[in-house]
Amino acid sequence: MKQVKFLHTADLHLDSPMVGLRHLPKAIFNRLQESTFTALKNLTDAAIKHEVDFVVIAGDLYDAEDRSIRAQAFLRNEMGRLADKGIKVYGIHGNHDYLGAKTVTIDFPDNVHIFSDQVEKANFRKHDGTLVHLYGFSYPERHVMERWIEKYKKIEGADFHVGLLHGHFEGVSDHGKYAPFRLSELIDKDYDYWALGHIHKREFLSQQPYVAYPGNPQGRNRKELGEKGAYIVKLTEAGSEVSFIETADVIWDETVIDAKDSLSFNATYEKCLAVIDGKRREGKGVLLDIRIDNLDSGQTDVIEKVASGELLELLQEAEKDEESFVWVHRLKFTENIAVDRAELIKQSDFYEELFNSIEQYDDIKDSLSPLFQHSQARRHLGLLSESEKEQLAEDAERILLQLLLKN
Structure with a gap:
């Protein structure tokens, strides 16, 4: 039975500057950088360990158009390690590292095929004669807004067909809406696998055939939570198998601690220590956000600390100084202040107007516009998702009520 095995990764973002994190201890910041x-390196190790036939990289190999010589040299060396094992690599450039960028480039070894600025077909032929057609294109410029999916065609004659696309799944993503597509358009191409890139969250859009975002192999901020890695894909005449492998060296995570029964500072401290120990990963670093909920407003000594x-x-x-560190990146807390809206409204018309204003408030974007328009601030900000906007509104309501009721 004919079969082929490959590794699917995307969004390497080599040399990412890790903006806004220089406040971390030097050793931890250097580790993150x-x-x-x-x-x-972990991706290369996995490809060799699993004895894959080839590797596909679905865009954004580098973090910026002005890719550093160091990043290019490192990538070339890793591609050389794959070449030594007879493993081919097929890659496309995305919006971060588009082909039109003016930068000094280092050539890849012969085992690497980078798709051009037009949709094209590349061939992979296995030693037993199994033939795979791979289809893809590299971004010619940063802002590719056209529907490039319409240019993909299936060329008969191969045992398997694999599409590479760095683009936006219409209707669900908050990422830049580059090279947009609908799921039905991908399925209609009748490929055996779609290797997607651009979205940094691991997700299957379909399993018949597999249409997959592997996410990025390393999280770079607190929005990119949890395990990060790539897929090992096995295509056979009987069907497809996909498994996840972890590659991140530093993991971003978050958790909530219920302090309802913590009657002292020491009890709260011990709960935090227990959570930290539970998050520790052998050989990896963890950057952890903790939110402590339900601190009783009467525990002034705990709240103060x-x-x-x-x-x-x-x-x-x-x-x-821990190698397998769990560094608490942020620590937030909420006080358990009982709010009886009906009772507050009885006390004052002010509260009725306040609650009505909160329920009808939908100007978060306008309220934050000075921040997003600031030339330096907007470099460190991403688009807010609907859930993040809702969380901001809830946090604002909670803080406002806490201040009002304290006074």
């Missing part, structure tokens, strides 16, 4: 390179940053400093102190 090197993490995209470590993830690439949390609000002042003393608890955060205490939790961080023990992790500075």
Whole structure:
């Protein structure tokens, strides 16, 4: 039975600057800054370990159009390791590292095929004669808004057909809407597998055939949570198998601690320590956001130590020199202030107007516009999802009520 096995990755973002994280301890920041390179090495190791026939990289090999010589040299060396094992590589450039960028380039080894700025077909032939047609294109410029999916065609004569596309799945993504497509358009091409890139969250859009975003191999900020990696794909005449492999060196994570029964600072501290130990991963680093909920408003000594940053400093102190660190990146808390809206409305018409205004408020985008328009601030900001907007509104309501009721 004819079959082929390959590794699907995307969005390497080599040399990502890790913007806004220089406040981290030097050793942890350096580890994070090197993490995209470590993830690439892990990808290469996995491809060799699993004895894949080839590797596909679905766009954004580099983080920026002005790709560093170091990033190019590192990628070339890893491609050379694959060449030594007889493993081919097929890649496309995306919106971050588009072909039209003016930059000094280092050539890849002969085992690497980078698709041109037009949709084209590449061939992979296995030693037993199994033939795979791969289809894809590299972004000629950063802003590719056209429906390039319409240019993909199936060329008969191969045992398997694999499409590479760095693009936006219409209707669900908050990412830039480049090279948009609908799922039905992909399925209609009658390929055996679609290797997607651009969205940094792991997701199957379909399993018959597989249409997959592997996510990025290394998370770069607190929006890119959890395990990161790539897919090992096996195509056979009987069907397809896809399995996930983890490649990230540093993992972003978040958790919530219920402090309802914590009657002292020590009890709250011990709960945090238990969570940290539970998040620790052998050989990996973790950047953890903790939110402590339901701190009783009467526990002024505990709230003071949390609000002042003393608890955060205490939790961080023990992790500075750990190889398998769990660094608490953010520590937030909420006070358990009982709010009876009906009772407050009875007390004052002000509360009725306040609650009505909160329920009808939909101007978060306008309220934040000065921040997004600021030349330096907007470099560090991404688009807000609907869930993030809702969370901002809830946080604002909670803080406002806490201040009002305290007074």
